[in-house]
Amino acid sequence: MMKILFNNLAPQWQKIKSLSQERINNLFSSSQFINGPDVEIFEKNFSRWNGNKYAIGVSSGTDAIRVSLQSLNLDGNVQIYTLANTFIATVFAAEMAFNSNCEIHLIDHDEFLLMDINKLEEVLIKNHSKGPNIIIPVHLYGQCCDMENILELATKFEATIVEDCSQAHGSLCENEKKVGTYGTISAFSCYPGKNLGAAGDAGVIVTNNLELAKACKKIRSQGQRKKYIHEVKGGTYRLDTLQAIILDEKLKFLDEWNERRIKAAECYEKNINNNNIIIPPRANFCKKHVYHIFALLVKKRNEFITHMSKNNIPTMMHYPIPIEESRAYKYLNQNNKKTRNSAKNIVSLPIHPFMSQQELRYICRIINKFNP
Known part of the structure; x- marks a missing residue:
């Protein structure tokens, strides 16, 4: 009887092993485990691959969502609209970003198991006047949301779009645009089992907004602009150099x-x-x-x-x-x-x-x- 694996990551390592080994050896020789040059190399390559101006490596997909939301620097009772059948991390990250000073609106799915646009509009009509509005479309299972209609609703209700692309690296929407290029800012998970997975927890944020990119870099490193100069509140959400090397090599495939x-x-x-x-x-x-x-x-x-x-x-x-x-x-x-x-x-x-x-x-x- 044949034995099947649900996922098989070992062949990925064999594919990148010869390419990665020299970079990993150099890393251990230099000891630049945090903020090493390979982090910036991966960020540049990922932003180019996905079609964004900026990419910011972070410590997980959950932290990618949290830091993305925190970078928006919104005040008031923030209204969050996201998919009801997503993984719980989407909601948890939103609450953490706003210190629970937000209302979570879970939107039911459509026949494709994605956010139901009609339901989203109904909930926006009822709640958009309560405070700043953020729509978090989740491209579940690798299939992109109906981003053109979500963009229309975001414009109509003055909502910011923050895409959760954790399961959809490389998915294309109807106009051939990649996920992560619609949102003001967007988040990817690079958990080992993802389409682009690290050798541990990792994530990446993408945006075309330079100020948001700068804010994310501060937030991921205890709010520092440079060492000991803390300008905003943040945490330890950095992508480590070893994971950046693994991700950069896997990105090629x-x-x-x-x-x-x-x-x-x-x-x-x-x-x-x-x-x-x-x-x-x-x-x-x-x-x-x-x-x-x-x-x-x-x-x-x-x-x-x-x-x-x-x-x-x-x-x-x-x-x-x-x-x-x-x-x-x-x-x-x-x-x-x-x-x-x-x-x-x-x-x-x-x-x-x-x-x-x-x-x-x-x-x-x-x-x-x-x-x-």
């Missing part, structure tokens, strides 16, 4: 690895044929889905997971407990019905750039045998 993910997803879509399984449709406003996650909706999820496990196929759930139902955020007292329903049925299949056709066909064959 990211487009190729994304294409491999797309081909794997196409194999799933073509060969999965089971009436008990729903593959959420691809959004027409997303020109390039980069499949950080390949999600299914399965009514008898526990039975499906057991069926897959018996055949040595791991699965995961992204995400089984909605933010509004978590113990930490029940006080929000929100009820997004689609999110609550999909959370009961969501299942993720293995997907990564190094899956063989043999593995993919085997997974599809086992899925098609599922008959609860």
Whole structure:
């Protein structure tokens, strides 16, 4: 019986090992582990790759969102609008950025599992006059949001857009623009399992605004403009030099690895044929889905997971407990019905750039045998 890995990071290291080793040796010889020159090299290369003027490396995707929001320097009762079925870090980062002086509005998803534009407008109409407004579109699972319509709503309600691109490095919207180029400022996670992943926690912020870029650099380093000159409140959110080297070398292969993910997803879509399984449709406003996650909706999820496990196929759930139902955020007292329903049925299949056709066909064959 074939054994499948949900993700496989070892081949990535083998791909970059010869390229990285000299840079890592130089790092340990120089001992420039913090703010070494390789951090700036990665930042320049990432900003060029994504189509932004500036990139700022930080310590995690959560910190990328937090620092991005804090750099806006907003006062008053900030209104945050984000996806109800996202990972909890999006909301946590927003609360931390504003010291909980904000209201969180969780927006239910549409048929694509992305932010429902109509729901977003309804909530904006009710709440936009309370204080400064920030829309955080989450490009979930690797598929970009309906950014053209979100831009229209942001203009209409004078809202700032801060993109959460944590799962969508390289995803293209309908006008061929990459995610991260719509927001006033945008955040990426580089957690090891992401499409662009470090050898530990890491993140990156992108913007075209020089003042925001400067603010982010201060905030990530205890608010310092230079050593011991603390101009704003901040924290220790720096990207370390070793992670910058790993990310910079992996960046060279990211487009190729994304294409491999797309081909794997196409194999799933073509060969999965089971009436008990729903593959959420691809959004027409997303020109390039980069499949950080390949999600299914399965009514008898526990039975499906057991069926897959018996055949040595791991699965995961992204995400089984909605933010509004978590113990930490029940006080929000929100009820997004689609999110609550999909959370009961969501299942993720293995997907990564190094899956063989043999593995993919085997997974599809086992899925098609599922008959609860």
